[in-house]
Amino acid sequence: MTSSEAAYTADTWPEPPLAGTEAEAVLGALERQRATVAWKCGGLDAAGLGATLGTSTVTLGGLLKHLAHIEDTHFTRLWLAVPAGAPWNTVDWDDDPDWAYRTAAEDTPEELYALWRDAVARSRAIVDHALAEGGLDQLGAYVTRGGERPNLRRILLDLVEEYARHAGHADLIRESVDGLVGEDPAM
Template sequence: MRSRSHGALTIPLPSAIGTSAASIAWKCSGLDAAGLRAMLGTSAITLGGLLKHLAHIEDSHFARLWLGSPAGAPWDTVDWDGTPDWDYRSAAEDIPEQLHVLWQESVARSRAIVEEVLSTGGLDQLGAYTTHSGERPNLRRILLDLIEEYARYAGHADLIRESVDGLTGEDPRGELNHGVGQWSAFHAHPGEGEFLPSDHGRSHKRMTAVVTVPWKT
């Protein structure tokens, strides 16, 4: 990837994460425990499992790669070698509210770290984690990893939610309640790199549930 200035990338990267996060939040909204535990075909992935897995990704990425420390609860008591898919499987034991809050709180911790880092410099600042070859990830790399993760799982969420109740498409603009506003400080004005949701002519089933979207206002 061509090197670009701090000013060119500070806004688009978190905004790009917010677009996929908004899609996932919408596809996981308004469902009871059975809906969040629904599986598609032979896959064991569920919407609840995606929420818990993304919470783990948020915490582990910034704790391990940026701070150089283990992730905290509930991840620090898990035997990951024995149960590498614990976050997916254990989600079936959680109620919907627990899963949504777990994800939202993990994003809040990530945002706090990013805000602190960017208050003292740019995206090229290096995290504490060091590879065997002596390399360290910068903040840009960590955010790009999150974009990749969220984009992948947004596609999973599309298919699973449609199989539950037929909901398709993207969130109609303006229907989400962005109460947490996790990443509002990073959003550009339209035309300056902001990633805005669009309908692209796809059909929607109107939702009345209140949805809180991490990474987005």
């Protein structure tokens, strides 16, 4: 994924509206976090995506694969209450909880970028459909052991939190690869 493949430029960098609806603010924050991760991972080859920092084994490629998994499972499991599809349905997560991180080195950069982009596209389609049916208070189909169901707001906020956490990791790793720093492309 080159910078142009990330689909984010100085002119199209997503910013939440200053005075939008609640849904626009939440989705704007999520899109900004997605853009940050895309920018930090963009334009790197396998060596760049496989770089680690210090004693950590986390790589940018591993982050892309992990976030693709999170995108797919948050909406299939929590919103639709259906199992995630391939490749996630072939993994014994109890036996190998770090599978996405561990196996990213086996994938090409193109495969990792495509896996993440496709998962984001599926998530966007599910959220667009859900919002067309109602607002953020709608309950997902998943039911916890305690009988509770998450609303769309909670699922989206959990995803914002996940991206924000990993955008920080991506920032440090990317700086160690080639010195790229900052919060967004030069504006």
